[in-house]
Amino acid sequence: MDRPLSAVWAAAQGGVRRRKLQTVGIAVVVALSTATLVFGLGLLAASNSMFDDAFEEARGAHATVFFDSTKTTTGEVAATAQAAGVTAAAGPFQTAALTEALVSGEMPIRGGDLVVAGRAGSGGPMDRLTVTSGRWVRAPGEIVLRGSAFGPVRLGATLTSPGHPPLTIVGFATSITDGANGWVTPGQIGALRPTGLQMLYRFARAADSPQVRQSLSAATAGLPVLSYDSYLTAEQEFEREFNELIPFITVFGVFAMALSVFIIGNVVSGAVIAGFRHIGVMKALGFTPAQVSAVYIVMSVVPALLGCAAGLAAGHLLATGVAESMAAGFELPSVGGPSLLLDAVGGGGVIALVVLAALVPALRAGRLPAARAISAGTVSGRGRGRRVQRWLARTGLPAPVALGLSLPVGRPARTVLTFAGLCVGVTAVTMGFGLYRSVMENATADPEGHTSVSVRVDPAADGRARLSEQQVFALLRAQPGTAHVMSYDNQPVTIPGLPSGFQIETFTGDYGPFLGDNLVRGRWFTRPGELVPSEAFLRLHHLDVGDTVSLQLNGDQTTVRIVGSFAHQDPGRLMLDAASVSGPPRPIERRPISVIVTPGTDPAEYADRLNAAAASDGVVAGVTVPETGHVADEMSMFLLFLLIITTTAAFGVLNSVVLSARERSRDLGVLKAIGMSPRQVILMMVTSMAALGVLGAVIGVPLGVLTHHGVAVLAGELLGSGTPAAWIYVYSWPLLAVPAGAGLLIAVLGAWLPAGWAAATHTAGVLRSE
Amino acid sequence: MALTPAEPSGGHHESVKTPEAAVVQLDSVRKEFGGITALDGVSLEIRPGEAVAVMGPSGSGKSTLLNMIAGLDRPSSGSVVVNGENITRMGEAALARFRRHHIGMVFQFFNLLDDLPALENVALAGRLVGVPARKARARATELLDELGLADRRDAYPAVLSGGERQRVGVARALMNRPALLLADEPTGALDSRTGEQVIDLLLDLNRMGQTLLLVTHDQHLATRCATRLVDFMDGRVVREAALERHEPWIAR
Structure with missing residues (x-):
């Protein structure tokens, strides 16, 4: 490394060490932004590839065919594996249909028949099953069910069906192929009076329904096919379900990224403004404008890289967790999280954003004359919004409140960025509450949802x-x-x-x-x-x-x-x-x-x-519990996004107060010296942000309602299901009260900690340093 | 008159009435900063109406002493009683209330709030005590008028001269009629002519009965204003001497 570069590095290192809070601030905001971006991108990518990946991973069948075993033989069916166009096959497996199957004598296992196949193991060249709990069947009298445990349908429970021996549930498994609802040992299937033979195929041509039909006809020509299932049905169902989420994920992702742009811009430009005196000193020592700019970019990029690494790890883990949960919801085997390439693209994008955000103030720092930089370091921004400040000072408001309300007008650019962040936070919360109502309305819209x-x-x-x-x-x-x-x-x-x-x-x-x-x-x-x-x-x-x-x-x-x-x-x-x-x-x-x-x-x-x-009349009654499992999954995801967005917004507020307190440390010292109590200092600093929070709610709540409206309609259009008015117009005044208070809450929570730090400033020390 | 100081009195807190009713009473005050002794067992008493000048080289402990008396810092040991209130163990909020009511501070670099005009800078001190805005502005106007700044009330600090800024600072310090006016190098940032004006102002205030504690390097300020000189060296009082001014000290 040559000398100028080492000087830049040394100066940047010094800056990073000296301004620990701002360094941590950049790292945290970048970590949150990266995590959100990687999480959102990961989920969107998963929506595109999850089924295909899982299908390939499990070597799913393009078609599952049921033959009438009374009209054909196992040998004839097995021979179809060699037919032209068949690239792989598994089976034949004997299948039996268990009618009116009950678990523990009370829980109907399915509305119709329970199709059970005799199968030796969960692996094999095709339709590799994933045993999610329990184990695979080992002996007669055992059954593994497709899906997961629910209520009394759990490991160890007994499954009965009229005319068949009872079966103990020893495991639950997922299958990418629509074929059977349960599996028993090949030895057991004979006792269940099998009536069918099931054969699984992969074809050379299976890109669409006609191709699947043609390939299937060619492979099974002349054999008594009872019915078949195509993988395209499951894929379409999955895509339909996932399409519903795309508008929500996209909007939340856009919110998070907009917020990150506001806050990173605020943090980085704040670091430059706070370092004006340092700039003057560097220039006095002989740093060129380019070197000064480089110092500030390095000071921003170093913590950004650390934050980015943490965010990548967190976002990747979150996306993996949620994708796995969603995969489980669709009974798909887990295929891991988003790709590392996607992570790299997301992380690189955030770092590029940081560099861009740092570039403008860093170039400004480079161009700043040394004398002006040194003098600018001693004062806060002057001459801005003085009419407002003067008017506030003359109102009858308590002094800390009036002073607090006047603080934002001193730094209009910072105020606008912080305000924009708060607006996004409130908009996201408003939309989140609306989505919760819409999803709940959706989940209980069918007759079952109205049934007691x-x-x-x-x-x-x-x-x-x-x-x-x-x-x-x-x-x-x-x-x-x-x-x-x-x-x-x-x-x-x-x-x-x-x-x-x-x-x-x-x-x-x-x-x-x-x-x-x-x-x-x-x-x-x-x-x-x-x-x-x-x-x-x-x-x-x-x-x-x-x-x-x-x-x-x-x-x-x-x-x-x-x-x-x-x-x-x-x-x-x-x-x-x-x-x-x-x-x-x-x-x-x-x-x-x-x-x-x-x-x-x-x-x-x-x-x-x-x-x-009415037991003697055969009447059996049970309370209806609406199926809200997928609602819980969706709400968990919404909550996660909301948590990240509101935390980031609160962090933007924190950063703004830190910068404000740092720039106004002399004023704070003076105010304390003339008798402002620590509580009044906190009140002043919190008021400065609370006002923005209230205004943020005024803008953010209507924006959130409009965004929810747009997203709900868009989701209905993407699905082709339409959106009922009851799922769009979900807001009531009490429901709006919560997001309306969110702006104030985010602002107060974000401001409280740095306001406390400001209140604890050692007055004598501040005044002495001046 | 607007410049008339308050009567010395006990406060709302732990009151310690000394026989002489001293405005300031320091007893064996020590202050250490990470192993460095800034004040080393300082005992000092300031009576009502006195003008005490504390002098000494840089690092001798003058400013630390002033911070102790203003309640901006706490002693490591010893006690500080100001206007009858033992502030040694007061909490931050109590110290803030104490400063509002009993202390006025004048700084070397004025320390006015840049975003407020002169009148609001002065009125702010009253507003913190809870004086209604209108009344606080009325008193601030009165103070600025008496200090010769009637036509500069609406001016922002940036457009005021050094002397004007310091007079605004003095007006702010007097806003709540403090028992004790503390001035830390009040002429240190002023040219000699403006410095003289500030010295005259402080002298006038003391003549009207305002108790003063000046921390200064300026021998001229000390000899013109002070009735007593306290010399500091290495955190200790090394000399105390009564001074004679041109006019006799007016006892209250």
């Missing part, structure tokens, strides 16, 4: 129905505390002229109160002949409210009129009154019944009373 108690009716021992639907309804309505009762059913339907894949969801009884606040257009059906499909259905088929649709079911055709649409991304969902379609409904034993209890009735007590009163 779920009821099922078990058939008699001989399999015959004990009660008719009317009798069940009458029994339930006779129960004290019953407000509304309905039953639900779903079955496949075709619509002439449209591709297949529709499911009608039919409702019987007093269903009105069960239908959610998730209408995008029109109204809910109230009588037979009215249809409410998903918004995605209307968009896909270019239909609208008022149009009619013909439904073909059980050979009969019914025409129904569309009266509304509900928010959902699945274009195959159609909801209507059960009497709209002809044909007998499925037996009541196969359909869930829902009850809403009257206000003041405890659902658990109601269910207990009902179980006690």
